[in-house]
Amino acid sequence: MHPQLEILLELQDLKAQMLEMEKRDAEYSSREIEEDVFRISAEEAIVQLDTKIQEMEAGLDPDVAARYRLVSGRRPRGSVVPVVDGICYGCFVAMPTAMTRSNETLRWCEGCGSFVYFVD
């Protein structure tokens, strides 16, 4: 796997975790479960996750960081999106068939601009 893609993937997962921890509106939210069942402090967890996210963002190459900033601000689904059965889950458009399904190269979707990750 491309090392920058690995950082992007981890960032995406951390952000998903943080966003979920912040949400209070769901019927049985992740925040509630984390606090009630696992007895962790959501506020402390958010601070820890945020620090880790900033640390990892600093590890992105400048050109990757530029696209990352562009797409993470614009796309609620995140800066890396999975491609499942050839479909980009950022914009639900089929990826060009000529594109090899490999995560060894860092690629993005021409449709929505997000980095893509091919899920087996």
Place this chain on the structure above:
Amino acid sequence: MELREFFSEDSIKLDLAGKAKDDVLKELIGLFNLPEKSEGILFKMLKRRENLGSTGIGRGIAIPHCRSLVVNRLRVAFGRKAPPIDFKAIDDKPVSYFFLIVAPPLEVSNQYLPVLGKIAQLCRESDVPERLRAIETPAQFLELLSEKQV
């Protein structure tokens, strides 16, 4: 929706070999049959969640969980370890029973939180640790889930 629907016999391992927290997490991840690189990323994410606070909820049970792009749908697994291992659980007791739950960040059917909630609910039942200790086959684990109707 019942918990039973999410488990299959090949995602259940009643004789985990790992002797420490990390080994057991890796063994549980192995039940998903993911590519090696994905396993590594998932392990890192689970560890990050554990760093926020142990998922050991007491009475010998832990529910490691996280969201990760390396899975394309909700995945669950169950593992049992005898003798129990230290997992920094909230009651400081060692852990024998592990429910692993992983879902992608964008999940069409939104099953992750309900499933996590149901597993937590199951684990609160007073006879569950003893029942989990007594099962002898993966099929019996599935029967227990059906019987509990969670």
